[in-house]
Amino acid sequence: MQPPSRRTFLALGLITLTAACTSSTDGGVLPGNKPPGPDSDHPVRLRAVAATDTLLSAYDTLLATPGAQTALLQPLRAETAQHRAALAYGVPTPSATPTPTPTPAPTTATSLAALERRTAQTRLADLGAARPPLARLLASVAAANAVHAAALGADQPDQPTTAPTPGPTASPAPVPALQKALGAEHAAVYGYGVVGAHLPDDQQRADARTAYAAHQSQRDAWQRLITSLGATPNPAAGGYRLPFTVTDTAGATRLAAQLETSLTTVYADLVADLPAQHRPAAATALRDSALRAHRWGAPDTAFPGIPEPLPTPTTPN
Template identity: 75%
Template sequence: MQPPSRRTFLALGLITLTAACTTEGATPPTPDNSGPDPDHPVRLRAVAATDTLLAAYDTLLTTPGDRTPLLQTLRAETAQHRAALAQGLPPTSIPPSTSTTTPPTPPTPPTPPTAPTPPTLATLEHQTAQSHLADLTTARPPLARLLASVSAANALHATALGAPTDQPTPSSTPTPTPSNTPTPGTALPALQKALSAEHAAVYGYGVVGAHLPDDQQRTDARTAYAAHQSQRDAWQRLITTLGATPAPAAAGYRLPFPVTDPTTATHLAAHLETSLTTVYADLVADLPTPHRPTAATALRDCTLRAHRWGAPDTPFPGIPTPLPTPTQT
């Protein structure tokens, strides 16, 4: 890949890539006149799955070892997931967590050889991620955004625990049919924003690849470049199906910082992927239900690539940390 030779630059970074988003991942309280909150069953299932995961962490933490610091960090993030997923539920409807902040009593005797082998922690993280994605089509938009973010975090946890990184699936955008084609008035602005972000990412990876040595990093950059091209093309096809003209790529993009060597190139790659996680977390909430899994998959893939490029991990990929609540003085 060669860096673009054009020198007309537009903003690349939070101005171009980061979509407007709320600061809370949880669903706001339901008005009294709206009846039962339809998200309650979804939240209860998510909390139950997370409790199973917490219990598995606690069992492993009863035996200290080399991985104890990692397990403690991942468990703490999982506890944050539970708190966010339980927000808005009546206290009486939430089953008490079976986990504690300190290791429980010694584990039960070993499982008999004839019993099924319990899943590894990495496998359990993957299963929890899938269970959250299964409810994307029934959750309301704010909760769908949270579920997609937590699912991406679960995938990241599984990778940290030694599971192989999932291969990106950028071409998985479903073919629109009369029954699942998004309504242009509600989906089009969000899709155009995602498309513009992918245009910027493709440009950015052209710069990244040109400054990396011909080794595994350059191979990774080529793979990411192709993935973003494919995702860009998928959004273009969907927007065309809506009868709209896809947003064109800009003549060029201003980089968020100078890229002059392999170190700054990897920083740019991490910046691109991290910025895209915010775009895709918001897109999950903005798209109609048939297309939410595609945006959630893109969120997961960007989260894993950001980690590979050295970006700091967060408990809620794509969702900014809520600001402290102002207090009166």
């Protein structure tokens, strides 16, 4: 077992992962290299690109209306364009992309938020059909869709994530990956104890209590799953070294944002590590942490939990 200090660094995301340890977001193929043989991810990518094109069209429609909130909409549209560039790797030509399903043009931010949420669900529906690197990317983009919806005003309260218990024919989940996620949740529970102690008795403290309970629930879910696989869940450390000293409200909110941001990395990696039937639990945990990070004021990113991939050229005819 690793000493507590190193486990803490891993859980809080304080050790920089090297490129060799991080899955590529381009579907496992480096930019500029042609994928060897038929790409089994191709149908998934086509569906993902089509859904993204529908979103881009919706943003353009709303941006063209008088009085559009350009300061809000333009950054979200730019991130959506980044999603398309990453998802479209290997799609031969724009003409090969299926025509987006006709969607009523959104006339308000609220209707656009609803479209973002529906698009997130289409990403998650394809998790089981994708190879691990693409599944990781889909989960990250789905989390970004959820954050976009929240930024546009959608009401998305935190919901505890329940890890599934494997059935008779389910592929076993890798215990080391689950132990890493469990360790991150142990650290988050500890960290939120510190966060809550430095917040005033107002909505922020109520939010911290809600997040604390959500992380306890997620911790317990991973413990049950690890136990069901015949392994012993790693216990929490006696204490955790925080990335900085927290003495006031500003420090507490900064710590909460950092805890959640670090968890998005853990859960994006977990999506790629798990067999198909377990991916939704990790993807939901990724989404929930991304939403909480957004609410705590963490900088938004187009790809929660993973480095932003550079746009890659599509394969020429």
